[in-house]
Amino acid sequence: MDRFLAHLPIGAEPVPFDGSGIPGWEIFPFEGDLRIKTLEPPVLPEPPRDGEEGPDTCRTCADPERGAIWSDERWVLRHAGGPTAVPAVLLLWPRAHHDFADLPPDLAAELVPLQQRVEKAIHALGGIARVHITKVGDGASHMHWWFVARPEGLMQLRGSCLVLWDDILPRQPEDTWRAVLHAVAETMAAGGGTAHA
Ligand SMILES: [Zn+2]
Numbered sequence: 001m002d003r004f005l006a007h008l009p010i011g012a013e014p015v016p017f018d019g020s021g022i023p024g025w026e027i028f029p030f031e032g033d034l035r036i037k038t039l040e041p042p043v044l045p046e047p048p049r050d051g052e053e054g055p056d057t058c059r060t061c062a063d064p065e066r067g068a069i070w071s072d073e074r075w076v077l078r079h080a081g082g083p084t085a086v087p088a089v090l091l092l093w094p095r096a097h098h099d100f101a102d103l104p105p106d107l108a109a110e111l112v113p114l115q116q117r118v119e120k121a122i123h124a125l126g127g128i129a130r131v132h133i134t135k136v137g138d139g140a141s142h143m144h145w146w147f148v149a150r151p152e153g154l155m156q157l158r159g160s161c162l163v164l165w166d167d168i169l170p171r172q173p174e175d176t177w178r179a180v181l182h183a184v185a186e187t188m189a190a191g192g193g194t195a196h197a
Pocket residue numbers: 051054055058059060061062096097098142
């Protein structure tokens with residue numbers, strides 16, 4: 001058994017959790033009787049992620065401006081596909097097919113300033129307390145950074161559960177969502193590149 005798995009109850013009846021950590025905090029979106037799923041055995045080798053075998057197999061490379069709200073020659077900022085419950089959920093990716101670890105130095109040097117621009121453009125909406133910026137990459141190998149905005153004052157939505165709350169709360173109306181995309185796109189374009197929303 002792998003050294004990282006030996007302590008885990010794979011395939012066994014899950015042990016009840018004690019409510020410490022996030023499930024015991026006010027930021028956890030659920031209450032009542034919750035049951036942990038049975039942990040499935042590892043799948044090795046793991047199935048390839050989208051684009052893992054190169055740009056020819058990559059959905060992002062096939063249509064880099066899918067859902068774009070802003071872009072320039074090297075980067076695209078897009079929406080997540082439809083209205084969200086939280087004010088904004090956006091993704092930033094390079095046009096070129098790279099994962100984070102193999103991002104060339106010139107693109108790597110542009111990344112943090114661009115992340116700052118996106119965060120500031122979302123804050124410029126007003127009423128935003130925080131913008132969470134994350135790279136996960138379990139679905140696609142073409143690097144994409146998530147920007148998820150928390151509305152000011154909703155203290156229960158702090159932290160890593162924000163994305164769970166976004167999935168379970170009612171979505172904002174389509175016209176509100178489109179106005180948010182437009183505002184962020186215009187703010188971004190004021191610093192260079194082209195607005196598409
Ligand atoms: Zn790609």
